[in-house]
Amino acid sequence: MEYSCQTYQLKCNECGRTYGNRPLSGCPECLAPLEIHYDFEAIQKQTPITRQSIQNGPHNIWRYAAMLPIPEGFEPDLPVGFTPLIRAKNLGKRIGASNLYVKNDSVCFPTLSFKDRVVSVALANAQKFGFKTVGCSSTGNLANSVAAQAARLGLDACILVPADLEPAKILNTLVYGARLVRIDGNYDHVNRLCTQIADEYAWGFVNVNLRPYYAEGSKTQGYEIAEQLGWRLPDNVVCPMAGGSLIRKIRKAFNELIALGLVEDKPVRFFGAQATGCSPISQSVRQGWDYIEPQRPNTIARSLAIGNPADGPAASKMIRATGGWAEDVSDVEVVSGMQELAESEGIFTETAGGVTTAVTARLYAQGRISPDETTVVCITGNGLKTTDALVGRFDHLDARAVRPRLSDFADYLRELDGVTENELVAAD
Amino acid sequence: MEYSCQTYQLKCNECGRTYGNRPLSGCPECLAPLEIHYDFEAIQKQTPITRQSIQNGPHNIWRYAAMLPIPEGFEPDLPVGFTPLIRAKNLGKRIGASNLYVKNDSVCFPTLSFKDRVVSVALANAQKFGFKTVGCSSTGNLANSVAAQAARLGLDACILVPADLEPAKILNTLVYGARLVRIDGNYDHVNRLCTQIADEYAWGFVNVNLRPYYAEGSKTQGYEIAEQLGWRLPDNVVCPMAGGSLIRKIRKAFNELIALGLVEDKPVRFFGAQATGCSPISQSVRQGWDYIEPQRPNTIARSLAIGNPADGPAASKMIRATGGWAEDVSDVEVVSGMQELAESEGIFTETAGGVTTAVTARLYAQGRISPDETTVVCITGNGLKTTDALVGRFDHLDARAVRPRLSDFADYLRELDGVTENELVAAD
Numbered sequence: 001m002e003y004s005c006q007t008y009q010l011k012c013n014e015c016g017r018t019y020g021n022r023p024l025s026g027c028p029e030c031l032a033p034l035e036i037h038y039d040f041e042a043i044q045k046q047t048p049i050t051r052q053s054i055q056n057g058p059h060n061i062w063r064y065a066a067m068l069p070i071p072e073g074f075e076p077d078l079p080v081g082f083t084p085l086i087r088a089k090n091l092g093k094r095i096g097a098s099n100l101y102v103k104n105d106s107v108c109f110p111t112l113s114f115k116d117r118v119v120s121v122a123l124a125n126a127q128k129f130g131f132k133t134v135g136c137s138s139t140g141n142l143a144n145s146v147a148a149q150a151a152r153l154g155l156d157a158c159i160l161v162p163a164d165l166e167p168a169k170i171l172n173t174l175v176y177g178a179r180l181v182r183i184d185g186n187y188d189h190v191n192r193l194c195t196q197i198a199d200e201y202a203w204g205f206v207n208v209n210l211r212p213y214y215a216e217g218s219k220t221q222g223y224e225i226a227e228q229l230g231w232r233l234p235d236n237v238v239c240p241m242a243g244g245s246l247i248r249k250i251r252k253a254f255n256e257l258i259a260l261g262l263v264e265d266k267p268v269r270f271f272g273a274q275a276t277g278c279s280p281i282s283q284s285v286r287q288g289w290d291y292i293e294p295q296r297p298n299t300i301a302r303s304l305a306i307g308n309p310a311d312g313p314a315a316s317k318m319i320r321a322t323g324g325w326a327e328d329v330s331d332v333e334v335v336s337g338m339q340e341l342a343e344s345e346g347i348f349t350e351t352a353g354g355v356t357t358a359v360t361a362r363l364y365a366q367g368r369i370s371p372d373e374t375t376v377v378c379i380t381g382n383g384l385k386t387t388d389a390l391v392g393r394f395d396h397l398d399a400r401a402v403r404p405r406l407s408d409f410a411d412y413l414r415e416l417d418g419v420t421e422n423e424l425v426a427a428d
Numbered sequence: 429m430e431y432s433c434q435t436y437q438l439k440c441n442e443c444g445r446t447y448g449n450r451p452l453s454g455c456p457e458c459l460a461p462l463e464i465h466y467d468f469e470a471i472q473k474q475t476p477i478t479r480q481s482i483q484n485g486p487h488n489i490w491r492y493a494a495m496l497p498i499p500e501g502f503e504p505d506l507p508v509g510f511t512p513l514i515r516a517k518n519l520g521k522r523i524g525a526s527n528l529y530v531k532n533d534s535v536c537f538p539t540l541s542f543k544d545r546v547v548s549v550a551l552a553n554a555q556k557f558g559f560k561t562v563g564c565s566s567t568g569n570l571a572n573s574v575a576a577q578a579a580r581l582g583l584d585a586c587i588l589v590p591a592d593l594e595p596a597k598i599l600n601t602l603v604y605g606a607r608l609v610r611i612d613g614n615y616d617h618v619n620r621l622c623t624q625i626a627d628e629y630a631w632g633f634v635n636v637n638l639r640p641y642y643a644e645g646s647k648t649q650g651y652e653i654a655e656q657l658g659w660r661l662p663d664n665v666v667c668p669m670a671g672g673s674l675i676r677k678i679r680k681a682f683n684e685l686i687a688l689g690l691v692e693d694k695p696v697r698f699f700g701a702q703a704t705g706c707s708p709i710s711q712s713v714r715q716g717w718d719y720i721e722p723q724r725p726n727t728i729a730r731s732l733a734i735g736n737p738a739d740g741p742a743a744s745k746m747i748r749a750t751g752g753w754a755e756d757v758s759d760v761e762v763v764s765g766m767q768e769l770a771e772s773e774g775i776f777t778e779t780a781g782g783v784t785t786a787v788t789a790r791l792y793a794q795g796r797i798s799p800d801e802t803t804v805v806c807i808t809g810n811g812l813k814t815t816d817a818l819v820g821r822f823d824h825l826d827a828r829a830v831r832p833r834l835s836d837f838a839d840y841l842r843e844l845d846g847v848t849e850n851e852l853v854a855a856d
Binding site: 082147151152158160171174176200390394409 | 487506507510511512514518532535536537538539540575576577578579580582586588591595596599600602603604605607608609610611612613617618620621624625628766767770771772773774775776810811812813815818819822827828829830831832833834837840841844
């Protein structure tokens with residue numbers, strides 16, 4: 001269960017030991033997390049990476065394959081990623097931002113979240129390692145993506161989730177034929193169990209023993225942001241935080257683009273967003289800690305409900321090093337954030353996106369981000385997965401049905417919100 | 429409320445009268461539907477349309493702007509369309525097809541259905557005509573798309589739906605701030621009422637007074653299929669039918685590509701899919717009628733539940749003229765079709781997609797399509813909008829929660845489906 005590769009391999013963050021390529025997430029010597037280390041000199045010698053070579057690639061994350069841990073001979077099967085980067089003028093007007101963008105992974109292929117990026121890279125390696133069964137611990141989006149992509153690749157899937165997960169996310173896992181196990185506990189319990197299972201069974205857990213490969217998939221969001229801005233970096237990135245991995249990997253992506261000479265070097269500040277009901281990283285940033293204090297999650301933003309985030313300390317340090325900041329918002333603000341983004345930009349995001357939108361608004365209000373700076377807000381999942389969060393907001397869901405007659409309609413409309421008289425003119 | 433244009437205008441299908449560009453769907457003289465007529469000679473003189481000119485365009489439907497009724501000076505605002513065309517090997521194996529493709533509009537931007545295509549073209553014209561309020565009658569997907577895109581464009585939206593619409597589709601309309609009116613009746617009642625409202629109020633109804641513009645947006649699905657197949661036409665297209673417009677417009681798109689010399693001329697057969705509980709067009713095809721007999725819809729495939737489809741007779745004639753066929757399937761088969769597609773290709777589609785998948789399987793089983801022919805199945809919407817249809821299928825939704833211990837997990841797994849002994853080896 002290993003393969004050799006000229007251009008990348010596992011390397012310990014702490015002691016610097018290297019481990020080739022195998023399903024392993026922590027250094028056996030010093031227990032620190034392993035990451036993928038690239039030999040970009042060797043890569044550039046093989047086939048130089050240029051803006052043009054990337055643009056000649058397919059319109060999905062595989063255009064960046066040379067910068068990802070993708071085994072030789074791998075044939076991309078699914079057109080994952082390359083989601084829209086939208087100029088958010090309306091939202092900008094509402095919150096006082098004149099140069100705001102939304103990176104919209106709520107329409108990522110195939111399962112409508114940024115997790116599709118990480119899963120596709122992890123499963124490319126799972127296949128290479130020869131795993132027949134893959135799995136994950138998940139707060140929902142990851143479950144959906146592993147189940148869907150495993151089905152497509154003909155792999156068995158076994159997925160573990162906290163028992164209180166949203167019904168839409170459970171259904172959207174089962175439908176692909178995956179085995180789903182509801183665990184009586186929160187994400188942190190589920191994750192610990194998965195670590196034990198991965199040691200015991202010959203299974204590839206994308207976010208456990210395949211984690212170093214998996215995590216690299218997040219870089220593609222950073223590559224896309226830079227390319228979609230016309231090969232330049234933004235001034236600020238606002239990113240939701242669960243395990244703390246995504247925000248770090250976007251920065252890693254930017255740094256690689258700089259090192260490869262594909263974008264100009266410039267400072268980028270990173271801002272983290274959490275829900276107050278689970279805010280260990282934002283607390284750490286605000287307190288100036290080098291560690292995080294684990295929390296017991298209690299928030300409707302379930303996809304961010306990781307109380308003991310693996311990459312929390314590193315994310316906290318990184319954010320402060322870039323001159324950024326982190327904030328957390330209440331569940332009421334989360335729902336308002338979802339509505340704010342939908343009403344202004346027509347983007348229906350899940351609770352995590354409500355968190356990010358609400359935090360972004362607060363960062364502008366606090367003056368931490370100046371109006372004219374180029375700021376990218378990362379929206380990572382789709383609102384149809386967390387409809388429960390909104391149900392209470394609309395009386396209208398049970399509004400009375402109107403008879404199909406023009407006079408009844410006119411009466412109802414007056415009742416609803418008053419139609420102005422000048423609307424009542426014939427159309428032509 | 430009109431504009432002039434050198435390259436396209438409204439024209440009556442029957443009497444051939446032309447009407448310039450204005451919000452009008454039927455010929456005032458002979459009452460037949462109006463369609464957009466293009467002067468491709470003039471278009472080619474202005475800026476020749478070539479494969480290269482299209483490929484140089486943006487990676488969305490606006491790359492085809494020259495072949496759409498898009499007013500001069502319109503600046504595309506949203507990256508709609510260019511959804512994945514997926515080689516469906518697994519589904520093909522299950523149903524005996526060796527050259528099967530899925531056109532996957534379940535991940536269309538921004539609201540996860542092919543309606544995003546038609547709405548964006550309709551609203552480009554609504555703005556040009558000066559409408560401040562837009563609306564539609566809808567079975568759900570259209571409602572979502574009009575609400576979202578109107579929000580983004582700063583237009584007011586008023587949307588009418590049958591009272592029994594799925595909650596997810598209602599919520600996914602309200603969240604954008606649209607006015608939503610539930611009508612006590614089925615789609616056909618709603619649609620008739622909208623026709624009256626459009627006459628009475630100065631509103632642009634995308635599928636009523638803007639219908640000729642709206643309908644042209646569907647052509648982009650056909651353009652994309654041909655381009656994604658490497659600028660060639662498939663042998664067969666299987667397409668869901670509600671109003672009967674999409675299937676006709678895909679054919680129109682193919683014919684235009686042939687006329688412009690962008691693809692080789694070849695026969696393409698069109699196959700229509702409906703749910704038995706609302707199957708007026710499939711009935712018409714199978715009976716060999718030139719008309720359709722309206723039905724009272726009764727099916728879980730609500731987005732196809734149009735009992736009196738405006739383009740039904742024309743679709744029926746067209747299907748038979750191409751040597752195609754139509755079938756309808758029961759609600760049980762609809763749900764099986766949804767699961768079939770999810771389990772084999774990792775694509776979670778709504779009930780309408782279940783209809784199309786089940787009908788496709790039947791067409792192969794009947795021998796109406798030969799295994800090696802290139803066949804494209806049009807999947808038009810996302811499964812997260814119709815989760816209700818699946819809930820009964822999974823006991824598992826309420827499965828007991830397992831304690832987060834390895835031994836409990838192992839017991840549960842044995843209980844669930846029996847783990848084979850050889851899975852129980854250490855990973856490395």
